Amino acid sequence: MLIFIRSEATASERAELRHALAAEGARGPLGTLPLGASDVIGVDAASMTSAAAQRIAGLPAVERIVPVKTPYKLASRAASAEPTRVRVGAVTIGGGGVPPVIAGPCSVENEEQIIESAQAAKQAGAVMLRGGAFKPRTSPYAFQGLGLVGLRWLARAREVTGLPVVTEVMEPGMVDVVAEYADVLQIGARNMQNYSLLVAAGHAGKPVLLKRGPSSTIEEWLLAAEYILATGNPHVALCERGIRGFDPLTRNVLDLAAVPLLRELTHLPVVIDPSHGTGRRELVAPMALAAVAAGADALLIEMHPRPDAALSDAAQTIAPATLAAIVAGARAITAALHPDTAKTATGG
Numbered sequence: 249m250l251i252f253i254r255s256e257a258t259a260s261e262r263a264e265l266r267h268a269l270a271a272e273g274a275r276g277p278l279g280t281l282p283l284g285a286s287d288v289i290g291v292d293a294a295s296m297t298s299a300a301a302q303r304i305a306g307l308p309a310v311e312r313i314v315p316v317k318t319p320y321k322l323a324s325r326a327a328s329a330e331p332t333r334v335r336v337g338a339v340t341i342g343g344g345g346v347p348p349v350i351a352g353p354c355s356v357e358n359e360e361q362i363i364e365s366a367q368a369a370k371q372a373g374a375v376m377l378r379g380g381a382f383k384p385r386t387s388p389y390a391f392q393g394l395g396l397v398g399l400r401w402l403a404r405a406r407e408v409t410g411l412p413v414v415t416e417v418m419e420p421g422m423v424d425v426v427a428e429y430a431d432v433l434q435i436g437a438r439n440m441q442n443y444s445l446l447v448a449a450g451h452a453g454k455p456v457l458l459k460r461g462p463s464s465t466i467e468e469w470l471l472a473a474e475y476i477l478a479t480g481n482p483h484v485a486l487c488e489r490g491i492r493g494f495d496p497l498t499r500n501v502l503d504l505a506a507v508p509l510l511r512e513l514t515h516l517p518v519v520i521d522p523s524h525g526t527g528r529r530e531l532v533a534p535m536a537l538a539a540v541a542a543g544a545d546a547l548l549i550e551m552h553p554r555p556d557a558a559l560s561d562a563a564q565t566i567a568p569a570t571l572a573a574i575v576a577g578a579r580a581i582t583a584a585l586h587p588d589t590a591k592t593a594t595g596g
């Protein structure tokens with residue numbers, strides 16, 4: 249169930265609620281999440297008797313209690329009628345309008361490469377820069393990323409272009425360092441169920457881009473988002489990047505049905521990554537545009553000034569000209585499908 253707190257509730261009324269929840273044996277992370285006008289707490293309803301729930305409902309801090317059947321509570325639609333808008337500088341992810349495009353190389357390779365990539369991304373119409381400094385590579389023999397120095401060069405690319413930066417953090421102990429440089433913390437697919445990392449990233453207070461695990465169900469993904477939300481950080485965007493299939497002709501199966509489905513299940517925005525979702529650069533533009541038609545709130549795309557020379561994920565990396573075509577296509581599709589919102593500025 250969800251406990252909505254009255255906006256006028258005093259600090260002592262809130263403390264009384266927290267103590268009462270503990271005394272009644274309420275189970276859950278019990279963190280307070282600010283969502284729109286209300287603060288909300290998620291509780292496992294099965295952990296309380298209905299008499300206890302009624303006592304909680306009668307406390308002065310409580311506005312209302314809403315039952316929620318799904319195992320995720322704060323991420324559920326019931327928590328917020330309004331779509332969550334994740335704001336990063338001038339960029340808004342969620343809530344309609346032309347989906348912002350986040351682009352850049354898979355990895356930061358050197359200072360010139362990331363600055364050149366950022367400039368090319370901006371020129372093509374992208375409004376945020378991506379690039380990995382800490383890379384979770386399947387093979388320990390593959391390029392592992394540049395680490396801290398890569399973060400510094402990302403910050404330099406932001407300085408030069410003004411584009412905010414999204415980059416991956418792989419371990420809880422590195423969250424503070426990565427958050428010093430990044431505007432958005434990316435949780436990689438392989439770490440979607442690294443719960444201590446999710447909690448640490450949530451506490452950093454920065455927006456979090458949560459990738460879907462390669463073999464994770466949508467419910468597991470929303471429960472992972474719940475860990476971040478329960479830290480009190482509402483700035484969470486879900487990123488579908490393909491799930492494991494059986495056909496080696498594509499790297500993954502990009503689950504576009506997740507977009508309209510998540511729209512029903514959650515208030516969180518949905519980002520589509522057609523690069524990891526397909527693994528093949530010739531499939532990136534068609535799937536990016538299909539994602540926009542399906543209602544994606546943003547696109548995350550791997551682009552490199554010289555795609556074939558990319559040190560990681562070259563096969564799925566597009567050239568700047570293809571990115572420009574995707575940006576134009578995203579605008580045209582939004583104008584055709586949602587003429588009322590197509591003029592909404594989403595940044596840049």
Ligand code: PEP
Pocket residue numbers: 354380384435436437438459489524
């Ligand atoms: C990436 O964005 O480069 C990446 C490693 O993605 P994923 O976690 O989806 O594999």
Ligand code: MN
Pocket residue numbers: 354355524550560561
């Ligand atoms: Mn990659």
